[in-house]
Amino acid sequence: MITVSNLTKRYGSVHALGPVDLEIPRGGVTALIGPNGAGKSTMLTIIGRLLSGDSGRVEVGDLDVVTADSRELAKKLAILRQENHFVARLTVRQLVGLGRFPHSRGRMRPDDVEAVDLALEFLDLTPLQDRFLDELSGGQRQRAYVAMVLAQQTDYVLLDEPLNNLDMRHAVTMMRQLRRAADELGRTVVVVVHDVNFAAAYADLVVAMVDGRIAHVGPAREVITPYVLTEVFGTPVDVIEHRDRPVAVYYH
Amino acid sequence: MRSSYRARLIGISVLAILAAVAILFYGNPAPAGSRGYWTIVESRMVSVGTILIVAFCHGVGTVVFHAVTNNRILTPSILGFDALYRVIQTGLVFFFGAGAVAASDGLLKVVVQSVLMVAFATLLYGWLFSGTHASLHVLLLVGVVLGMGFSSLSTFMQRLLTPSEFDILTARLFGHISVSNVAYLPWGALVCVIVGAILWRRRHVLDVVSLGRETAISLGVAYRREVVIALVLVAVLISVSTSLVGPMTFLGFVVALLTYQIVGSSEHTRTLPMAAAVGASTLLIAYFILRHLFYAAGLINVIIELVGGLVFLGYLLRKGLR
Numbered sequence A: 001m002i003t004v005s006n007l008t009k010r011y012g013s014v015h016a017l018g019p020v021d022l023e024i025p026r027g028g029v030t031a032l033i034g035p036n037g038a039g040k041s042t043m044l045t046i047i048g049r050l051l052s053g054d055s056g057r058v059e060v061g062d063l064d065v066v067t068a069d070s071r072e073l074a075k076k077l078a079i080l081r082q083e084n085h086f087v088a089r090l091t092v093r094q095l096v097g098l099g100r101f102p103h104s105r106g107r108m109r110p111d112d113v114e115a116v117d118l119a120l121e122f123l124d125l126t127p128l129q130d131r132f133l134d135e136l137s138g139g140q141r142q143r144a145y146v147a148m149v150l151a152q153q154t155d156y157v158l159l160d161e162p163l164n165n166l167d168m169r170h171a172v173t174m175m176r177q178l179r180r181a182a183d184e185l186g187r188t189v190v191v192v193v194h195d196v197n198f199a200a201a202y203a204d205l206v207v208a209m210v211d212g213r214i215a216h217v218g219p220a221r222e223v224i225t226p227y228v229l230t231e232v233f234g235t236p237v238d239v240i241e242h243r244d245r246p247v248a249v250y251y252h
Numbered sequence B: 001m002r003s004s005y006r007a008r009l010i011g012i013s014v015l016a017i018l019a020a021v022a023i024l025f026y027g028n029p030a031p032a033g034s035r036g037y038w039t040i041v042e043s044r045m046v047s048v049g050t051i052l053i054v055a056f057c058h059g060v061g062t063v064v065f066h067a068v069t070n071n072r073i074l075t076p077s078i079l080g081f082d083a084l085y086r087v088i089q090t091g092l093v094f095f096f097g098a099g100a101v102a103a104s105d106g107l108l109k110v111v112v113q114s115v116l117m118v119a120f121a122t123l124l125y126g127w128l129f130s131g132t133h134a135s136l137h138v139l140l141l142v143g144v145v146l147g148m149g150f151s152s153l154s155t156f157m158q159r160l161l162t163p164s165e166f167d168i169l170t171a172r173l174f175g176h177i178s179v180s181n182v183a184y185l186p187w188g189a190l191v192c193v194i195v196g197a198i199l200w201r202r203r204h205v206l207d208v209v210s211l212g213r214e215t216a217i218s219l220g221v222a223y224r225r226e227v228v229i230a231l232v233l234v235a236v237l238i239s240v241s242t243s244l245v246g247p248m249t250f251l252g253f254v255v256a257l258l259t260y261q262i263v264g265s266s267e268h269t270r271t272l273p274m275a276a277a278v279g280a281s282t283l284l285i286a287y288f289i290l291r292h293l294f295y296a297a298g299l300i301n302v303i304i305e306l307v308g309g310l311v312f313l314g315y316l317l318r319k320g321l322r
Ligand SMILES: Nc1ncnc2c1ncn2[C@@H]1O[C@H](COP(=O)(O)OP(=O)(O)O)[C@@H](O)[C@H]1O
Pocket: A011, A014, A015, A016, A034, A035, A036, A037, A038, A039, A040, A041, A042, A043
C-alpha cells in the first residue's frame, strides 16, 4: 500500500501540491488524471523520493521514502519520470540492463539477464535491443525507458505519462502490459495518463487532481462521469458507454 | 561488437607501444650500445613516462568528469583548474621570489601544489553540493567565475613582478613534457594506479550516475556522494598532470571525443580503458612527430593546445552547446 499523508509542496512562490492525503491499495492499476499543472508529476516524484515534500509523509509498503535506505527502496519501488535526458550513449539493452542495478550492482547474473530479456519482450523491443537510444523514434525510446523500469522488478511501479509519444497500437499494448504486470505479477502500478479514456479502460482506481489537491478518488465508473470530468478539466465532457466501460467524449 | 571493441583496444595500445619505442630509439645521436646511447634512452624514458601519466590523467579524468556532469563538452579546466594552477605559481613567485621558487623545485612543491588544488576542488564541491538546489550548471558557472577571478588575480600579481621574475614565471606557466621532474614520476604513476583502480571498481556506478540525478537515485545510488567522490578523483588526476607539465586545456576534450567515437557506447567498462589507450597513443604519436621529426620540442604543448582548441571550436560550431 502507498500512504500519502498531509503532503505539501511549493516551488518558490508557486503552490504545487497539497495538503494531500491518499491511500493507494496494493496490487492493481491506479491512474492519476487531471489538467496540466494539477500536481500529478509533483506528487508522483515525491512518492518516488526524487523530490522532497515540504511537509507530510509518504510510505510505500512499510518504508518511509525519506528515511528508508535508498538501495533497499530501489528494490521495492521504481519510477519513470515524464522527461528523461542524458548524454550517455547506450543501446536499448544496456539501458534496460541498468534497470537491474539495484539487484546486480553491475554484475549481471543469469536471473538479471532473464529479467532484461523479459522486459524487452514485454515492450516489443527485442528486435531493437542493440540499437542506440539516439537512433530510435520518440515512442520507441519511451518504451525502452519503461522496459528499464519494469526490469527493476519492483513491487511498486510509478510511471509519469508513459504513453507520451506512443502510437495507438503501442499505447494500447503498453496499458495492456501494465495491466498484465499488475494481474500476473502482482505489481502495484501507479500511472499518470493524459488521456482519461486509458484510465477508464484499464485502471482499477482513478485519482483526479486539480490545483494540487485530490478532487475525486474511486473506481473508474465513479470518476469517469460527465459531472466529475467537466469540473476537473473545466471543459464540457460527455461520457458514453462502450463495451461496459465509460468513454469520455470531449472534442466539441 | 565485443570482439571489435577488444580489437580496437589492442590496436590502439599497439600504436601507443610503437610510438613509445620510436621515441626511445629513433635518431639517437650516440653510437648504439655506448654509454651515451643509454643515457639518452633513459632520459627519453622519462618523457614517455610523463606522457603516459599525463594522457591517463586527462583521458580518464575527462571521461569520468563527463559522466558525472552529464555533458560531453566541458572539461575539468572549466572548473578553474588551469587558472588555479596559474595563481598558485604566480603566488609562489610573487611572495617568495624567483630564487625561492627555483630552489623549492621538487617533490615537496609538487605535493603542496596538488594538495592545494584537490583541497580547492573538494571545498568547492562540498560547499556547492551541501545546498539542496545546487545543480551542476551552478557548479560550472561558479567554476567559470572563479577561473576569471583567479586569472585576474594572477594578472594583477604579474604586473608587480620584476622582469626577471616574470621571465621565470612565464617559463613555468607553459607546460613542458620534455622537462618534467624525474623524482615526481613514480609518485604520479602510483597515484594514477590507485585512482584508476578506484574508478574501475566504480565503473558500473558511473554508468548509473551518467543517467542523471533522478534515474540514479531511483536505481538506489547515492547520487550526490558518488558525484563528489568522482569529482575529487578527477581533481586528483588533473592536478597530478598539471603539476607535472602545466595546464593542458583541450587534451582531455580531444581524447574523450576520440574515445566516444571509437567505443560507440558510454559503458565505462569500455570507455575507461579506451580513454587511457587513446590518450597514450595520441600524445605519444604527437610527441614523436613534433619532437623527433620536426624538432619542435618547445612547441609541443602549444601545438597540442592549438589543435585541440580548433577541434573544440569545430565541435561547438557543428553540434552546439549540448
Ligand atoms: N521545477 C518547478 N519549478 C517551479 N514550478 C514548478 C516546477 N515543477 C512544477 N511546477 C509547478 O507546479 C505545479 C504542478 O506541476 P506538475 O506537478 O508538473 O503538474 P502536472 O504533472 O499535473 O502537469 C504547476 O503549477 C507547475 O507550474
